[in-house]
Amino acid sequence: MDRQPGFAVVDLETTGFSNTDRIVEIGVVLLRPDLTVERTWETLIQPGCDIPNSYIHKITATDVVDAPAFREVAAYLGSLLNDRILVAHNAAFERRFLTNEFARAGAEDGMREWLDTMRLTKQHLGVGRLSEALTIAGIHNRLAHSALADAQATADLLSYLHTNYRAVIANVPPALFTTPAAEVQVLPRGGAASWAGQLSRTLPTTGTKDEAAYRAELTRALIDRTISRTEIRQLEHTAIAAGLSADDVDAINEEFTRQLAVEAWSDGVISDDERTTLLNIAQALGVEPVLVRSLLDDPVTGPTPSNFTLRPGDRIALTGAMDIPQEEWAYRATAAGLDVGDVTKKCALLVAANPDSMSGKAQKARKYDIPIVGETTFAQLLSAIDHNSVTEESSEQVEDNTEYEAPEQFSWLSPEHVRTTGTSTSRIAAAWIALHPTKPLHEMADNLQPHHVPEVTGRGIDRYLAVWSLEHPEMLHASADDLLDLPGVGPKRRSQLVEMVVDLAADGVPDDVAATEPAFTQPSPNPVAAPRPVADPPAQAPTAPTPEELLAAANAPHYTPAPVQSSWHAPAPAEPAPVPVKRPNAAKVFKWSAGLGVACFFLFGLCIETFDPDAESFIAGVFVMGVLLSGLTAAISGVMALINLIRGK
Template sequence: MVDLPPQRTTHDGPWPAGYPSGFAVVDVETTGLASHDRIVSAAVYRLTARGEVEDHWYSPVNPQRDPGPVWIHGLTSEVLAGAPLFAEVVDELAERLADRVLVAHNAVFDWTMLAREFARAGRTPPVRERLCTIRLAKELALPLPNHKLETLVGHFGVAQRQAHHALDDARVLAEAFLPSLHEAASRRLPLPLHPCRPITEWAEGPSAGARRGAGQAAGAWRGWRAPRRRPACPYPNPGRYEPGGRLVQGMRVAFSGDTSIDRELLEDQAYEAGLHVATSISRLTSLLVTNTPESTTSKVARARVHGTPILDEAAFTHLLRDVAPAPGQ
C-alpha cells in the first residue's frame, strides 16, 4: 500500500524541459560514518517526474558486523541476524534506482554508502545523478534556521512518525521534496544535480564471505582495518603543481567530489607516494583533484579564488606512477 503525501500547492504550468523523468528518494541507516562501515537498512520512494509517489520499498540489511549506534537506528544484532545480506537485496534496490535521479538529505553520504555496497557486491549502481535536498533548500532560499531533516520537513508541515527509521525518513523527505520541486519548477530554476561516479576500488571492510551473525565484533572479520591517522608528510612543500609537469614529494593535494577509487584508498596512495594529503584549500595547496571542476563545492570555489591547479582523478593517478623526489633527496 502506498502512503500518498498530503495535498499541497503545486505548479500546474508548463514543466521545465530539462528536469529529470523520475526520482528515487533514498535513505540508508548505517553502522557508522567511516568508509569501512556498512548499511543496516535502506528505503526508496519512487517518484514521477513531477514528484508524485509511485511506490516504496524497504529492507533491513545484515551488515556482517556490529550494528553500531543501535540507540539511533534501533536495529539490534538480534534483529539483523535474520536480515538479508546487501548482495541479496541488490537486485530489488537496483530496479528501484534505475534511470532515476537519486534524492537524499546530505545526498553525498547516502550515495557513497550505496556505491561502496554495490562495489562489494560486484555491481554498478544504475544511478547517474543525485540531488541533495539541503542544496535544493539553499537554492530556493527557504527560511530555515538550519538544514536538519526535521527542520526541512517541519517547514512543509510533514509529520515524522519514526525518526532515523529509513522508511519513515524517506517518506517525510519525499513529502517535503514534492513542494520543493514544484517551487523550483515554478521559478524555472535549474535543479542542483550532481554526477554520481561508481566506486571501482575500495577499502575492504568486514569479509563478506559466508553468512554469519550480525553481532560478531567488527575486528574479528578478515580484511577489516580500523580508521587510522596518517603520519605527517616528511617532505617540505615544494609549491604548486605545474600543469604538464610531475608531481613532487611534499606537494599538498586536496580531493573533492566522487572518485572511482574509494577516497581513503586514493589518499593512501598519495601519502605513500610522498604527498601531503590536505583536508582544505589554502594558498599553500599545490593541487586539487576533482572529477567535477565545474561544481560549486567549497573546495572548488576556494581553488578558483587561490588559483590552485585542478586535475581529474585519471590524470592524477597517472602522475602518481612517477612522483619526483623531494628537492635534496
C-alpha cells in the first residue's frame, strides 16, 4: 500500500498582482496525512522594491529592512514543501508567484499540481472567497491578510471540508524538491530582534578602530531624533567596518545619550516630548533606561553635539509623495534661500516621505552619506535658517536654478515648456497630460520601462494604484487618458497618478538586482538637529486584496486628494475646480448602439414570422422604435469616433 503524503498549506502576501510584483511574506502550515498540524513556518521577505499596497497586509518598507530576500530562503522553503501535497486557497495565485520567485532566484522548482480549497468550497459550500467559506464553517481567522494566519485558517478549512463533506484531497502528486538545505534565519511578522544584541555577536573584539566613522554615522542618524530600521542597519555596517567591539559601541551610544540629555536641559526644562524622545532613542541604542531616567531627573552639563543647520545656498532634494506636496516644499525651500534639485555629492539633505524609502534618490543619498529626514524635521530646519545671511547673489542663483532647471530625463520638454514647468512635478505632469494624453506613460522619460511601478505614498491614492495594476499589469503601458477609465479616477486623481510617474522618473528607478541591501560607504561627519516629536503614522484604510473589493474601495469617498494643478502653463487655482462629469467614449457608444439595433431588428423579424405578421402589435412598434433610435445613435457616435480617430484621441 502506497504511503499517503502529508500536506503543505501555503499563503503569500505580495506587493501586487502582476508578474512583476514580488512576495513580501510567506506562511506555511505543514500537516500530517490525517490533517493534524505538524509544524508552521513563516517569514517576511525583502522584495527589493517598493510596497504599494501596505494598507492591505500592513507590511511596510520599514518592516522588511532586516528580512531575508527570497533567494536566501528558496532552498529551505523547497525542503519544507518536498514530498507534500501543496494546498492553497486560489492556488493559481500562490503557484504563479512562487514559480516566478524560484526562477528569479535560480533555485530548484519542484512544484507540481496543487490542491485548491477555493475549488472545494465552490463545490461543497457554494462560495469562493476564503472569508465567506470560513464564516460558513465557523472558523476564526485571527489576522486576515497575514500569511501564516491565512494559511492556518485554510488548513482548518481543508480539515472541515474533508470531515463534513468527504471532500477529495488525495490523488494529487506531491512536490519534489531534491536540493538539501539547512534551516535559514527568518524574520516573522513583528519579530524583529534587538539590533544591539545581534551586533554584539558580529562585532570583532580586536583590530584597528575608527570610532570617528561610527560617531559620524550616529550623528547623521539622529538628525531627526529617531532611528529608522534602515539607519540601524547602516550603523551595524559602519561599526563592523570601523572594527569596533560591542563595548566600544555601547560606550559611544551612552556618550551620545548623555550629550542629548545635556542639550535637552539647555533651556532649563525637560518637556514631555523631549523625555519621550530620549527614552525612545535610548531604547533603540540599547542604553539602560535607568541611566536615561537619572539623566532626566536633574539638569546636567557637559559638551553637546553640534546642531545640524541648513544655510542659504545649500542644496536639498525631495523624494516621495508627501503630506504637503513636493511643489509646496520646493517653494518654501526656495523662499528660504535653498537650492532644490537632484541628489548630488554636494547635496546637504534629502527630504523623504518615508526615510526608509528605496527610491533612486534615497539609494543615491545613502551612497553619498547624505542625511535623510522626514517632513516634520525639514519644517524645523527651514524655520531655523538664518535669513540674515541670505545674500542678493545667492537669492538670484537659487531663483535661476529653480525656474529653468528641469530633469534631463524629460527630453520631450521644449525650452519654452521648461521655463514654465521648472522642476515642479505637478507642472511636468500637467504638461504631459496636455501634450501627450494618448501616449504610453513609459514614453515620458528615457529611464522608464512599461513594467516599472510608481512608488507608494502610504495614503489614500494607493487604492487607485492597486486598481491601476489590476487593469494594466504593465502599468506604464497605460496612457493618461487610460487612467480616466479606472473606477473612481477623474481629472484630479489622474493628475496625481501621472505626477507619481514623474516622481519615479525624476527620482531615478531603483536597479532591479538580486542583492537588496544598500551599499554603505564610510560616512562623513554631519551635525545633529534640534529634537522633534515623532510624527504619528498616517491612518490607512483597511480593504481586501480581491479585485472586486479594490474596485469597490476605489469608489468609496474615504480620501480627498490635495489640489493638483490642472494646467501646465498656469499657476494652480486657489480653490480646486469641480471634477467634470465623465462622458462615455464615442467608440463604445457606437458599439452598443449598433448591437442594440441589430438585436431589435432580429426580434422585429421574429415577431412578424410568429404572432404578428401585419406588425400591428405594441411589441412590434417598440422593436421598430428601437431599430430607428439605435441606428440614429450609432450613426452619430460613429461619426464622432471617426473624428476622434483622425485627431489621434
